[in-house]
Every structure is written in structure tokens, then in C-alpha cells.
Amino acid sequence: MQWKSDIKAAAERIVGHVQKTPVMTVTGFGLDYPVELKLEHTQHTGSFKARGAFNTLLSCDVPAAGVVAASGGNHGAAAAHAARALGYPAKIFVPEMAGPSKIALIEGIGADLTVVPGEYANALALAQTYEADTGAMQIHAYDAPATVVGQGTCFAEWDAQGLQADTVLIAVGGGGLIAGALAWFQGARKVVAVEPETSCALNAALKAGEPVDVSVSGVAANALGARRIGDICFGLAQGMQSVLVNDDAITEAQQVVWREHRQLVEPAGATALAALMSGAYVPEPGEKVAVLVCGGNIAPDPLAT
Incomplete structure (x- = not known):
């Protein structure tokens, strides 16, 4: 694929449908160097996922049966939002581990929602069955070219905003976001993958030399809990x-980013920053680092009534 040109085209395609999210350079976090943050948790529905969802729907013919998506929560909300905005019916499957906050978000958007016992893989299996039975179009959460290209627009936008970093740290679940970063930067900047120890599909695949199934658990599993890394990633x-x-x-990291900078982020949104704070990634002297803050749908919702 011509990733870079496709991402540029997607960026033009989704203008007016997604937010241009802010960037800020901050100090603190117990670090002795500044960190540039891209605040994608301020995107529509609280995560970067709206980019891939809108790009998918705007770049193809949607069948009368509408769209279907499986999600740990954030992708489902984004797919439901994009479908509603463009006038398509949406069927969303999420696992129970999505949690009440994300489930309520999707319900509030108005999608037809089914909550599935277990984890993301269970929801994906039912979504694939629904796709086969109804003819609805699947909006894959991470392992589809249109999704990856859509997520890549985040990094094209960041570059246009004056990104100065040598290295960008990105949290990984199924791999759509970091695949978009790799497709856009193409080695111009170092990209570091950050995963929870208990939900680490990419790390396990890189060690094995091929995608492998992993068990998923932990505080960020409802966003980063893909059992198997995407082939594209x-x-x-x-x-x-x-x-x-x-x-x-x-x-x-989640607590400190709130305490020091008043940004409410979910555990997945704090995962990449946690690599710097914990020393899992230590920059070289003079290395400029940046962190993509990917999601803000925390549970429980502190302002829910």
C-alpha cells in the first residue's frame, strides 16, 4: 500500500467529522525532561477511534443492513457515533469487561448494543456471525487498511502541529493506532510500543516471530485487551x-496526569506515559519524547448522574 498518500487522502476525507486534538508540552511526572502530549482523549467519543470509523464509512458504499463492530468499548462508541452522524444503522457487540461507563456511552449514542460474556474475542466472533447473516459491513477495530489509515491521520495532524520529538510512545491493544503511526512516520521518528504486562499481544508476537494468542487481563484490558495482534500491525x-x-x-500515571495537569484519562490513555514514569523506557540524553494519550473513557464516570 501507499500508506502515506492514503493517510493524506483520509485526512482530507474526514475533515469536519473529527476534532483536531490539542498538543501540549509539559513538565512533571517525576521526570527531569519535558514531554509532548497529543490529547486524543479529547476526540469525539473520548478516543482516537473516531478517525478510523469515519474513514471507513466515508471511503466505501455502506449496505442497507448498515454496519457492525466488535469492540472493547472505545471503537464501538466511535463506530456508533460515525454511523449515526452519516445516517447508517449500527449493531455493536462489546464484552462485559467493557464496563458500565463505555456501555452507557454506546447506549447513549443510540446503537443497537449486545453485551457479550467474556472478552473482546468473544464479541468479535458474534460480530462476524452477524456480518455473515445480515450483510452488514464490519468496521474492524484495528486490522483493516481503512481503519489503520484513519488512525494514521492522528500522526499526520501531529506533524502539522509541529511535533518535535525524536521518539513517540504509543499504547497498543490490537495495533491499529501504532500501525497508523508506523505507516505515517516510516522511520522518520522512533516509535515505541507500550503494553500492559497482562495484555501484550504485540510484545508476544514480536518474541514469537508471528502473531500468537495471549491471555488478557488488568486495568487497561477493556481498551488494550486484544487476544491477538493484528496482521497489519x-x-x-x-x-x-x-x-x-x-x-x-x-x-x-493515570493519577499523576490528573493531579498535575487536570487531564482525566482512562488506564489505556495513561499506559504510554507509564513507560516513562516507571523507567520501562529511558530516553537517551537529549532525546525528545512524546506520548499519545489515546483515551479518556474512565470508569466509573466521575460526572455520571
Whole structure:
């Protein structure tokens, strides 16, 4: 694929449908160097996922049966939002581990929602069955070219905003977001994958030399809990650095980003920052680092009534 040109085309395609999210350079977090943050948790429905959902729907013919998506929560909300905005019916499957906050978000958008026992893989299996039975179009959460290209627009936008970093740290679940980063940067910047120790599909695949199934659990599993890394991501990720963080480090980063900078982020949104705070990734002297803050749908919702 011509990834870079496709991402540029997608960026033009989704203008007016997604937010241009802010960037800020901050100090603190117990670090002795500044960190540039891209605040994708301020995107529509609280995560970067709206980019891939809108790009998918705007780049193809949607059948009368509408769309179907399986999600740990954030992708389902984004797919439901994009479908509603463009006038298509949406069927969303999420696992119970999505949690009440994300389930309520999807219900509030108005999609036809089914909550599935177990984890994301269970929801995906039912979504695939629904697709086969009804003819609805699947909006894959991470392993589809239109999704990856849509997520890549985040990094094209960041570059246009004056990104100065040598290295960008990105949390990984199924791999759509980091695949978009790799497709856009193409080695111009170092990209570091950050995963929870208990939900680490990319790290396991890189060690095994091929995608493998992993067990998923932990505080960020409802966003980063893919059982198996996407093939597109795996193909783009060869030779990249992958680091792991534990739940305590993720929770600490989540608390500190609120305490010091008044940004409410979910555990997945704090995972990449946790790699810096915990020392899982240590920059070289003078290395400029940036973190993609990917999601803000925390549970429980502190302002829910």
C-alpha cells in the first residue's frame, strides 16, 4: 500500500467529522525532561477511534443492513457515533469487561448494543456471525487498511502541529493506532510500543516471530485487551522496540496526569506515559519524547448522574 498518500487522502476525507486534538508540552511526572502530549482523549467519543470509523464509512458504499463492530468499548462508541452522524444503522457487540461507563456511552449514542460474556474475542466472533447473516459491513477495530489509515491521520495532524520529538510512545491493544503511526512516520521518528504486562499481544508476537494468542487481563484490558495482534500491525512492527508496564505503573500515571495537569484519562490513555514514569523506557540524553494519550473513557464516570 501507499500508506502515506492514503493517510493524506483520509485526512482530507474526514475533515469536519473529527476534532483536531490539542498538543501540549509539559513538565512533571517525576521526570527531569519535558514531554509532548497529543490529547486524543479529547476526540469525539473520548478516543482516537473516531478517525478510523469515519474513514471507513466515508471511503466505501455502506449496505442497507448498515454496519457492525466488535469492540472493547472505545471503537464501538466511535463506530456508533460515525454511523449515526452519516445516517447508517449500527449493531455493536462489546464484552462485559467493557464496563458500565463505555456501555452507557454506546447506549447513549443510540446503537443497537449486545453485551457479550467474556472478552473482546468473544464479541468479535458474534460480530462476524452477524456480518455473515445480515450483510452488514464490519468496521474492524484495528486490522483493516481503512481503519489503520484513519488512525494514521492522528500522526499526520501531529506533524502539522509541529511535533518535535525524536521518539513517540504509543499504547497498543490490537495495533491499529501504532500501525497508523508506523505507516505515517516510516522511520522518520522512533516509535515505541507500550503494553500492559497482562495484555501484550504485540510484545508476544514480536518474541514469537508471528502473531500468537495471549491471555488478557488488568486495568487497561477493556481498551488494550486484544487476544491477538493484528496482521497489519505485525507486518509494520518488525524490529521496533516494545516495552511492558504493570498495572500499578498505569494507575500511578493515570493519577499523576490528573493531579498535575487536570487531564482525566482512562488506564489505556495513561499506559504510554507509564513507560516513562516507571523507567520501562529511558530516553537517551537529549532525546525528545512524546506520548499519545489515546483515551479518556474512565470508569466509573466521575460526572455520571
